[in-house]
Each structure stands twice: as structure tokens, then as C-alpha cells.
Amino acid sequence: MDSAFRSNLFDIAQDASQAATAHNDSEHHIVRSISIDKLPDKLLLNIAGYLHLSELGKFARVCKKWRVIAYDSRLWTRVSLRPEFSGLHVYSPEILQALIGIRFGSTLRYIEIPSDLITAPVLHELSNKSPGLRYMTLDFSNAMQLHDFNDLNAFPCNLRSLCICLSEVIFLEGFMRRIYSCLSSLEVLHLIGTFELSSESEEDIYEVINISKIKAHTPNLKVVNLYGITFLDDSHIDLLASNCIHIENLALNFCLRVKGASFKNLIQRCKKLKCLLLHHAGVEDDHMMSVPWETSSIHELDLTSTELSAQCLESILLRMPGFTYLALGYCEFFNDKVRLRRLGILASHGMNLQGLMIAGKPKLTENFWLNAIPYLRNIKICVLGTANGWFLKMQTRIHVDQIVEFFAQHCPRMERCEIQWDPDTIRFSEKSNKFIDHIRLRCPGLRSFTLSDGEYYEMAKSNFERADRVKVVRTCTNYTTSIVSLLTAYNDLLFN
Template sequence: MPTRTDASQITSTCTIENLPEKCLLHVFSFLHQRELGKLARVCKKWRLLAYNHQLWQVVSLRPEYNGLYVNSFENLMALINVRFGPSLRYIELPCELVTSPILHELSNKCPLLKNMTLDFSNAMQLHDFNDLNSFPCNLRSLCICLSEVIFLEGFMRRIYSCLSSLQVLHLIGTFEMTSEGDEDVYEVVNIGKIKAHTPNLRVVNMYGITFIDDSHIELLTSNCIHLECLALNFCLRVKGTSFKTLIQRCKKLKSLLLQHTGVENENMVNVSWETSQLHELDLTSTELSAECLENVLVRISYFTYLGLGHCEFFTDKILGEMVKRGKFRQLRAIDIGNTPALSENAIYNFLQTNGRNLHGLVLSGKPKLTENFWLNVIAFLPNIRTCVLGTANGWFLKLTTKVHIDQVIEGFAQNCPNLMRLEIQWDPDTIRFSDKSSKFVDHIRLKCPHLKSFTLSDGEYYEMVKSNFERADRVKVVRSTTNYNTSIISLVSCFNDLLFN
């Protein structure tokens, strides 16, 4: 048995300085790049490690998205040469750093660069690109954040010839910054010319673009026959007239995301859905009628992902018909939150039959589904990973009885070992808990080891749960519904390609 002196000698030699460089490099890889700059000041050894190319493969230069701030072109040019070099794989550039010399340098010095984000959303004026002669030509993914009024055709004309390798294209609009009173809408980028130079596109994400309509979708489908996923979320001018052509030409299309679009009944009914390979569909916050929903949903072969949140006319009849025809046999995720036409009994029967296969379920905004319902159905969800339940605060959804939260938490702890994200929307005036509630929180924390996000309404119960997890050194798990919303979108097959910002 070692003496106290021996133990102290062992302890004194086990310092961070004695770790192999490979281990230190791995430790450094978990730090933000701003922190690496501080570590570089410690000593020469740490400086060499902090500036190792392996730690600079993914770089964001957008401070507003937690990226690095670079104050001059000269400094960025030096970084590309000295620090990024041949290992750089992904870079985000704000509009002020998108210049011809910088793009030339990235093209010449970073042969492994595959993913790029160019953020023009706050641009007031573009640089002159007349002398732009080279651009990274092996890109797999390109994200362009559009401005409301800055036209990009002059810039795009210089880079079209370098886009043939693209498989993923994001065009991000200004929906969140535009007020309803704005009438002037400008087509700031030419979709027709983009599609002519990108024949290998698999994933196209057009998010919140005010000028996008069906004519642009029609143009896109004429050359992108390999398209597998098309996301048009928050593109309000999309009515669906192009979808018939889309399904006819893009035989590989399997995912169509139409959240908060302007799709119309007649256009959706006219599509030959039965001939498609589509099995992921999001119609959240659309205004399709019950007849249209039934017509469309029963003609699609099967679903692995289905978003119907806030669809007022999705009824028991439609759900029953889909169950009867076996549309849910391969279902992995479904959003039927805020669907007033769905009854408790229909939902219960659906989950009893299909719940075992579900990895994601959104069933919020339904005030009649209280703890008695959940205590009966949680056992049907042994493989659930993401679940959203409860009713958000609102006078029109107020409950007359309290919800006993402890047994609901215990139900998830005992039946859902794979749970990763849980959101409970009942407000503090609705939830009832006791002095022993911490014991049930202990259970879900211990029996659901993969739990990354536990979201609750602000209040006394939220503070108690947050304190419980923090005492166990899991400080980032418990969140508030005021600044975080849980979604099942991560269960879409091409989710990683849909990520931006």
C-alpha cells in the first residue's frame, strides 16, 4: 500500500502538463474558438496546440451567431493562410467579409472546403465582384442568407460555374424581419439561373423568402431530377400549382416540408400523390380543408414523418381511415398538436396501435388530455425520444382542474428509457406538485440518461426541477418555454442537411 509521501508524489506528477499532446488536443476540441485564442497565451506548447489545423476545420465569422469577430480583411487573409489552411471544411462569412480577395484565398488555400454560408441579410451595399475569378468549386453545401433589397445577381453571375458540385442549397429569406404592411417584394436572386448550374441538388431549403412562388418551384424541378428533399417553410406565396410537375419530374423526392405556406385545396388534390415516393410531409399551419386532407393523405403510400400541427380540419375520420389503410406502419414521428377536431378517444386508439414505433410525438394544445390520459398512453411509447404535451398558458385553454404532474413524470421515467427531449406546456396555475416531487424528478434524471432537454413553463415547479438537475451537474438540461421550443423536425431523414445558422 503506497505511503502518504508516495501518493503526494504521484499527485504532483499528474498535471495537465504531463498529458500527451494528443489528449490535450482532444480536450481543446471541446472549446469555442474564442477560448482557444485565450489558451494560446498560456505558453508556447499551448499556443502550437490551440492553433492546430484540426481545431479550425469549422469556423464561423458571424459574431451575432456566436462566431468570431474579425476586424479587417488583412487579418482574415492571415488566418486563412496561417490557421485555417488545408484543413478548413466549413466557414460562415458575414457580408462585409465576402470580397473577391478573400474568396480567391479560400479557393486557392482550402481544398477541403465543402460547406459555406454567405450572410447578406444585413447588407446595405455589396463589394465589387467584377474581378472575382475564382470561387471554391468543390462545395457540397451552400447557404445564402438573402437581403430584402440587395440584388445578388452580379455576384451570382461570377460563381455559377463553380456550383455544379452542390448537393445542398439553402436560400434563407427575411420572413422574420418583414412586417405584414410591407408591399414591395423584390426578386433578389435568380432561381432560374441557379437551377441551370446545379444539376446534382438533393436538398433544397427555401426558408421564409417573400418572393418565392410556384413559378420558381417549376423552374427548379426542370433540372434537379435528383431532388430528395424540398423545404418551403414560411414561403407564403407558394400555393401548390407547381406540385403536380414536381412529383412528375422528381421521382426521388421523399420529403416535402410546407409549414405555414399558402397551399390551396384544389392544387393539392390535383397532384398524383399515389405515384410519388414521398413519405415525409409537413403541413403544419396550413389551411387545407378536411376533404383535401383526406384526399391527399390517403393517396400517399405511407408515412415515416407527418406534421399536422394547427391543422383545424384534421378529423377523427381522416385519422381512422389512414390507420385502416396502414399509412402509419412505418411512422417514426407525428405532430398532431393543436388539432381541435381530433377527439381523445381517436388519439388514444391511434397511440395504442402505433405508439410503439414512435420516436417523436407532439400532442400539445389539447386541454382535455390531462394526466389521466397520459398515464394510460405513456406505456404505449417505449421508444419515444421527443415528446411535447400539455397546454400552453391562455385564457381560452384554461383547465378547471389541476394536473398532478408527479405521476406523469414517473410514467416517462419507468417506460421511456430513450427519452431525449421532453416539453410539458402546462402553466404554473395548472400544475400541482408536492414536497415529494423531487423524488420523481430524481427518477426521470436517473432512468432517462439520454435526456438533453426538459422544458417547462416558468414557475415554482420549473425552479425546483432546474435545481435538481443542476445539483447533479446537468446544468443545461432544464429549459423554459419562454425561450425554447421543442420540435420533432430532427427526426426528418435529411435533418443534418437542413440545418442552417
């Protein structure tokens, strides 16, 4: 009986072994027969969607099937033809016309065009073949001369956002006159000036675009970004305020001729205005103090690198209804005397503040921050301290452990924090690791903790690495923290 049982068991095992071998051979054959060519077109299209447009050309050269996939119009909804940004270069307007018809088509929603490709036939083709186009950038910044637009009688009429990069000397009025009637749908307008290219010694400043006529044809504007325009002054802001009463976000960064004389009318007429960005604008005390800020709805304010006095800053900040976003970096007169606590801003509205940037201020000591941090219970991004090499050096040393501990105790929602003081300015102790432990554990959402390179940075880095959070601690040399991502209209204010 035992012999028969063993015999049957052997036969069963042998049959199972043969079956397993056959199954493995079959499985191996299946694996060998599967290749990327066997993938469905829909899946290949999804894979190709992760490639940059400049790489799709290489993708298309593999085979006929991949060429069809690469040139599918669904992959070409966002197109930048500025090679310095995208690496994608079209050599002539005629080629672009053909591409609009056969490749971009009705799926195109976003396009950036350099000046040498901005011609009447190209714009006609976009108007006729791309009805879904909503975002357009026209880059005239490197233009030596314009094409002839006398025959231009069609332009995309459903644009939500238009960005025009201005030239230093090329006047755009002839071109603009042909498109004014097509701009009524605009909600977002970017006019990008030449501040970064100009020098202070230049005497002749030309008004290369007519803002007074633009405002007459764009009554629905909500976001206006006038960046680094050398000719822009308060009269232009008055013109905008007179017709564009729906403006919610106004950015006048690097507009040195804007003194603030128009802001009183702006606040009175544009009741929906909630964001005012004045980074390195030329605003002056008298004009800013005469504005009825208490009647405004502004809760996002940037006064970085302005030259407003302590008295003016106190007046403005005290009368504002409250903040979710506040940038006061490199304001020379913002010091311990102009305390956020004293002004009552943090006491009344600190719970709403999500972004605070007060960097480059050597007069702000740890006393200021130890008083301010307890009010920042919902803060997400905070930038403080003085960068290494800043010409106004600290006269005292900062006890960084106390500041880190206060952040750990009071700011559980912290996502990004940058402390710019250099190793010669901060002081810490043998117990510093304990305080770093606290901020790591009590701020679970902390994704970036940026410090000046030195012994304290190495200590914080090793602490986070031991907890398998190797990408959190960064140096100011390689990374700069900004709070601009917290702006409610951040995506609309992006350009370039």
C-alpha cells in the same frame, strides 16, 4: 524462542514502515512534479478541441506552447465568423486572408462569412488554400452594399453545401454570375429569405437572386431549403423541378407565394422526392388536390399552419403512400372528422410513423387520441394538445390519465412526448400516479416528458425524481418539443 520471534517481527515491521515512508515521499514528489505543462501535445490538442473558437484566443495567451496548440489548423476545421452566432469577429478582409493561409489551411471544411468579409481576394484565398472546404455560408442578410466582384475568377469548386442568406434589397446576380460555373458539385442548397424581417404592408418585392440560373448549374442537388423567400412562387419551383431531378428533400417553409400549382410537375419529375416541408406556406386546396400524391415517394410531410380545408387534407393524406414523419400542427380544419384511423393511414402505415405533431388543435378531443395511439407502436416523438393561452380554447376537459396510459401500453419506443393542454383543460384523479408509473416503466427510452405548468406537472415531476430521473419532466414554458430531428436529412437541413 518467543522473544527472538518478536524481535525479528519488530525488525520486519520497522523496515516495512521505513520503506512505506520512503515510497510515500517518492509518490508525493512525483505528484508534485506533474503539471498540465507535462502533458503531451497530442493530449493538450484534444483538450483544446472542446473549447469554442472564441475561447481559443484566451487559451493562446497563456504561454508559447499553448499558443502553438491553440492555432493548430486541426482545431479550425469549422469556423463561423458571424459574431452574433459564434462570438468570433474578424475586423477586415485582409486579416481573414492571412488567417486562411496560416491557420485554416487545407483542414478547413466549414466556414460562415458575413457580407463585409466576402471579397474577391478572400474567395480566391479559400479556393487556393482550402481544397477540403465542403460547407460554406455567405451571409448577405445585413448587407448595405456589395464589394466589387469584377475581378473574381476563382471560387471553391468542391462544395457539397452552400447557404446564402439573402438581403432585402441587395441584388446578388452580379456576384452569382461569377460563381455559377463552380456550383456543379452542390448537393445541398439553402437560400434564406427575409420573411422574419419583412412586414405585410410592403408592396415592392424584389427578386434579389436568380433561381432559374442557379438550377441550370446545380443538376446534382438532393436537398433544397428555400426558407422565407418573399418573392418565391410556383414558377421557381417549376424551374427547379425541370433540371434538378435528383431532389430528395424540398423545404418551402414560410414561402407565402407558393400555392402548390407546381407540385404536380414536381412529383412527376422528381421521383426521388421523399420529404416535403410546407410549414406556413401559402398552399391552396385546388392545387394540392390535383397533385397525384399516390405516385409519389413522400414519407415526410409538414403541413403545419397551412389553411387547407378538411376535404383537402383528407384527400392528400389518404392518397399518400405512408409516413414516417407527419406534422399537422395548427391546421384549422384538421378535426375529429378527418381521423387518421378513418383515412387508413395509421392502420396501414402506423408501424412506420416515428414523429407525429398535431398540436394547437382544440377540436381534437381525447377520443381522437385514444383511437390513434394504438397504431403508433414505433412512435419516438409525439406532440399533442393545445398550448396555454391559445386563442381557440377547448370546450371540454381532457382525461389525461387515459392518454398517458395508452402511450404506456402501445408506445414502448417513445423518446419525447409533449402534452400541451393547460391545467384548466386536463382532468386527472388520485390514481394518476399509477399511470405516470406505467409510462416511466414501460417507455424506458423516454428522455423528455413535457407538460403545462400546474398540479399535474408537479405530480409527474416528483414521480420521475423519486426514480432518479430528474431531467425528464419539463414545462412547456421552458422547453418546446420538435419532431424535426427525425427527418432523414435533418443535418443537411440545418442552417444558422
